[in-house]
Amino acid sequence: MKNLLFALLFLSLSASVHSIVDARLTPQRSVLEDGLVLLTSEERALPIVTFNLLIKAGSRYDPQGRQGLANLTARLLSYGTSSRTALQISETLDFIGAGLSTGCGEELATVNLTLLKKDLDVGLNLLAEILTASVFPQEEIDRQKQSVIASIRAREEEPGAVAQTKFFEALFPQSPYGRPVEGTVASVQGVDRADIAEFYKQYYRPDRAILAVVGDISHQDMMERLAQAFRSWEGKASAQEPRPSVSPGPANFIRIDKNLTQANIVIGHEGVPRGHPDYYAIQVMNYILGGGGFSSRLMDSVRNERGLAYSVYSLFDADKYVGTFQVTMQTKNESAEEAIRTAMEEIRRIREKGVSGEELQAAKDYLIGSFPLRFDTNRRLASFFTQVEFFELGLDYPERYSELIRTVRREDVLRVAQRYLQPEKLIVVMVANQEKTGLKR
Amino acid sequence: MHVVVFFFALIVQAFLVPAVRAQPYQTQEVLLENGLKVLLLENHKSPSVTFQVWYRVGSRNEEDGKSGLAHFLEHMMFKGTAKVGPEEYSRIIAKNGGRSNAFTSEDHTVYFATMSREKIGIAIELEADRMANARLDGSQFESEKKVVMEERRLRTEDNPISALAEVTGAATYMVHPYRRPVIGWMGDIQNLSREDLQRHYQSYYLPNNAFIVVVGDFSTREILAKIKSAFGKIPRGPEPPKVKVEEPPQRGERRVVLKKEAEIPFLLMYYHVPNLRDRNSFALDILSVILAGGRSSRLYQELVYHKRIASSVSADYGGVSVDPTAFSITARVMPDKEPAEVERAVDSLLERARSEPVSERELEKAKNQIEAGFIFGQDSIFGQAMRIGQYESAAGWRFLDSYLAGVRKVTAADVLKVAKQYLDPDRRTVGILIPVKEKNQ
Numbered sequence: 001m002k003n004l005l006f007a008l009l010f011l012s013l014s015a016s017v018h019s020i021v022d023a024r025l026t027p028q029r030s031v032l033e034d035g036l037v038l039l040t041s042e043e044r045a046l047p048i049v050t051f052n053l054l055i056k057a058g059s060r061y062d063p064q065g066r067q068g069l070a071n072l073t074a075r076l077l078s079y080g081t082s083s084r085t086a087l088q089i090s091e092t093l094d095f096i097g098a099g100l101s102t103g104c105g106e107e108l109a110t111v112n113l114t115l116l117k118k119d120l121d122v123g124l125n126l127l128a129e130i131l132t133a134s135v136f137p138q139e140e141i142d143r144q145k146q147s148v149i150a151s152i153r154a155r156e157e158e159p160g161a162v163a164q165t166k167f168f169e170a171l172f173p174q175s176p177y178g179r180p181v182e183g184t185v186a187s188v189q190g191v192d193r194a195d196i197a198e199f200y201k202q203y204y205r206p207d208r209a210i211l212a213v214v215g216d217i218s219h220q221d222m223m224e225r226l227a228q229a230f231r232s233w234e235g236k237a238s239a240q241e242p243r244p245s246v247s248p249g250p251a252n253f254i255r256i257d258k259n260l261t262q263a264n265i266v267i268g269h270e271g272v273p274r275g276h277p278d279y280y281a282i283q284v285m286n287y288i289l290g291g292g293g294f295s296s297r298l299m300d301s302v303r304n305e306r307g308l309a310y311s312v313y314s315l316f317d318a319d320k321y322v323g324t325f326q327v328t329m330q331t332k333n334e335s336a337e338e339a340i341r342t343a344m345e346e347i348r349r350i351r352e353k354g355v356s357g358e359e360l361q362a363a364k365d366y367l368i369g370s371f372p373l374r375f376d377t378n379r380r381l382a383s384f385f386t387q388v389e390f391f392e393l394g395l396d397y398p399e400r401y402s403e404l405i406r407t408v409r410r411e412d413v414l415r416v417a418q419r420y421l422q423p424e425k426l427i428v429v430m431v432a433n434q435e436k437t438g439l440k441r
Numbered sequence: 442m443h444v445v446v447f448f449f450a451l452i453v454q455a456f457l458v459p460a461v462r463a464q465p466y467q468t469q470e471v472l473l474e475n476g477l478k479v480l481l482l483e484n485h486k487s488p489s490v491t492f493q494v495w496y497r498v499g500s501r502n503e504e505d506g507k508s509g510l511a512h513f514l515e516h517m518m519f520k521g522t523a524k525v526g527p528e529e530y531s532r533i534i535a536k537n538g539g540r541s542n543a544f545t546s547e548d549h550t551v552y553f554a555t556m557s558r559e560k561i562g563i564a565i566e567l568e569a570d571r572m573a574n575a576r577l578d579g580s581q582f583e584s585e586k587k588v589v590m591e592e593r594r595l596r597t598e599d600n601p602i603s604a605l606a607e608v609t610g611a612a613t614y615m616v617h618p619y620r621r622p623v624i625g626w627m628g629d630i631q632n633l634s635r636e637d638l639q640r641h642y643q644s645y646y647l648p649n650n651a652f653i654v655v656v657g658d659f660s661t662r663e664i665l666a667k668i669k670s671a672f673g674k675i676p677r678g679p680e681p682p683k684v685k686v687e688e689p690p691q692r693g694e695r696r697v698v699l700k701k702e703a704e705i706p707f708l709l710m711y712y713h714v715p716n717l718r719d720r721n722s723f724a725l726d727i728l729s730v731i732l733a734g735g736r737s738s739r740l741y742q743e744l745v746y747h748k749r750i751a752s753s754v755s756a757d758y759g760g761v762s763v764d765p766t767a768f769s770i771t772a773r774v775m776p777d778k779e780p781a782e783v784e785r786a787v788d789s790l791l792e793r794a795r796s797e798p799v800s801e802r803e804l805e806k807a808k809n810q811i812e813a814g815f816i817f818g819q820d821s822i823f824g825q826a827m828r829i830g831q832y833e834s835a836a837g838w839r840f841l842d843s844y845l846a847g848v849r850k851v852t853a854a855d856v857l858k859v860a861k862q863y864l865d866p867d868r869r870t871v872g873i874l875i876p877v878k879e880k881n882q
Contacts, residue, residue, distance in 0.1 A: 046820060048816060048820065093737075097810040099817070115813070146749060150776050151752070154773070258702065260598075262591070262599055294528055295535045304528055305584070310588055310589075310591040311595065332591065362535070366536060370539070373487070373538065376821060377820045
């Protein structure tokens with residue numbers, strides 16, 4: 001869950017455009033009377049319509065001691081409205097073969113809906129209902145709490161997920177960004193119906209929402225249908241929210257002992273938020289270090305030269321207010337030390353020696369050339385539009401992007417490597433059979 | 442090998458380009474004289490093209506003691522040719538804005554790249570080169586073997602549900618090669634030699650044992666010319682050995698228990714079923730949707746929603762396979778519930794499906810879900826290419842054209858019949874994951 005939004009973001013943003021900008025990438029935009037931002041793009045090839053809705057109602061708004069509230073609220077959206085029970089909602093969706101899913105990250109809750117054009121009104125009415133008239137029956141709350149607790153337990157058997165959780169805990173102590181979106185078993189148990197109803201009332205408002213609609217429908221048509229379906233969704237003038245501040249935790253080596261064949265390793269520290277002026281230079285640098293799949297230095301040295309891991313990569317995740325740098329890999333317990341040392345060496349090398357002109361060009365070529373290919377489904381287009389809006393990148397972002405990448409110079413790469421890779425601040429998390437790693441406590 | 446350059450004319454079997462079509466684009470089939478089949482589907486919704494080479498060889502073609510061979514070779518195919526250095530393939534594709542990868546299954550080994558219309562010729566050239574000239578570089582062999590072993594640790598050894606699927610699969614078949622894991626047993630991977638890879642490559646990587654699928658934004662005429670010029674000169678090889686193994690009928694349930702470090706028990710059932718060539722396959726698809734397609738399905742309602750003894754359920758008919766296959770039912774047991782209770786609940790639902798016909802409403806709902814899912818699937822060019830390739834690999838891509846019509850014809854009596862015939866407790870293998878907390882050793 002934690003990385004879902006980040007992953008989307010990375011997909012959309014590690015990208016750029018050819019000189020001729022694809023018209024598909026520029027949506028029509030309207031701000032409705034109640035504050036809802038609507039972005040649409042017509043895709044007439046198939047009789048389908050895809051919705052992607054973001055609401056500023058993520059886990060960072062969880063009150064102290066109620067961690068998991070935002071996530072529970074998002075999960076419960078499709079489990080009962082003033083006119084339909086949970087079962088009626090599932091029956092309605094399944095009968096038209098539509099896909100509705102809700103999710104929650106640190107900043108945002110999301111609702112995704114895909115349906116056939118002929119079922120548009122059925123789907124739109126249901127979407128409006130869950131956003132304006134969810135009732136949160138006690139029985140459904142109990143059921144979802146139990147389900148979230150099961151999911152928290154299930155994550156414990158995924159060593160990569162355990163390492164992630166520990167990394168965020170150590171990186172953002174005392175901060176909502178350091179806590180799992182799902183909460184803990186204890187905090188989830190403590191959430192009650194009044195908490196959920198209040199959270200829904202306070203945060204699920206049109207002026208906090210962005211909706212992208214891609215498919216077999218025009219902007220005007222969508223505007224009219226929304227005005228009708230969403231007429232009871234009321235916004236109010238939002239008070240300006242203070243920017244959240246975080247203070248990252250210190251360098252650390254965290255070891256979790258489990259009976260595994262591999263050490264699951266996360267190495268990292270704080271990164272930069274999405275709006276940071278060095279964001280693009282950092283993405284180019286990271287592509288060369290470990291973001292560029294089989295073209296990256298980490299893949300070369302850890303996987304190809306030494307055969308230490310199947311998967312190894314680095315990323316600079318950038319969310320609205322915080323960012324992280326992470327190297328992630330898995331290697332047999334016995335070679336954990338060598339893998340960590342090798343990754344650290346690559347971090348040191350790029351900081352000391354920078355990159356070659358050839359590496360820089362290859363990175364730019366990929367980042368620029370792959371951009372128009374990334375938005376090859378309605379779903380990807382819709383989430384690109386909502387992300388661009390949420391991060392305030394502007395409708396002309398697709399036109400500007402290639403220039404933002406093209407202007408990155410070798411000295412910029414060296415500068416951002418030296419500045420934003422900080423070996424003295426690295427937090428290392430290792431979930432492994434600790435004894436077999438041979439590393440001293 | 443393959444030093445002689447031949448020139449083969451194209452035989453165009455179904456290549457008509459009328460100005461206007463009732464249905465916008467249809468799959469075209471072209472057979473080159475060297476036996477290489479080319480399947481093309483134009484789709485101009487986004488500016489990308491996905492190009493895939495499918496070899497009709499997978500773990501199904503392996504022998505005891507050599508499991509994992511097809512998959513290991515897939516890795517080694519990235520180690521270069523006379524013209525292209527090790528790992529250069531991925532770099533060249535990326536530098537041209539494309540993405541590439543490969544995968545292996547029981548039935549096939551597939552290499553794919555997604556690039557722009559202008560660049561896709563690069564992938565075509567590279568794939569043709571490595572169909573004939575892969576070096577399988579000996580100096581890279583040992584370190585890549587380590588990578589494959591890390592991949593097995595990541596995917597199977599430290600993943601309790603995959604590990605359960607592996608041992609349950611091994612018990613489902615006594616003689617058919619589907620009993621072996623695609624990635625191979627660890628000991629077998631360890632023992633594979635470079636000569637094994639070489640032999641496998643020479644026997645199976647032939648134009649007459651492969652087919653190409655290309656979907657996206659291209660002109661059929663132009664891209665065919667490129668494919669013909671790159672692949673047409675590769676000579677036809679001897680027919681690869683055929684696998685003719687018939688699994689004897691199962692008489693009596695088999696049970697497998699896996700005790701492993703994990704958090705939550707898991708239940709898995711495999712029933713023997715025919716593949717999609719059988720006329721019952723449509724009813725089996727519908728049966729899987731009625732059992733577990735969506736939140737209103739029978740297993741979900743009973744186990745997840747009402748009884749709250751499972752946190753998730755699934756039912757899947759794996760009909761798209763070369764040989765007779767399995768119908769699987771899975772349930773993730775709710776923490777602190779007993780797998781036996783979940784199994785009893787599944788059994789009673791399956792008994793019902795085998796004794797009384799489904800309602801007309803349920804039948805219609807399942808058909809709507811399948812139809813909508815099929816149309817949603819056309820939104821992604823990669824997804825479309827995968828679907829064409831899987832059908833071609835299993836039985837012929839034309840089965841895809843009659844799929845929806847076949848589904849629509851299914852009656853409640855058909856569903857009852859296949860449930861009775863195939864969901865027979867005497868013909869199933871049940872796998873149960875029992876979590877244990879082991880002391881590290």
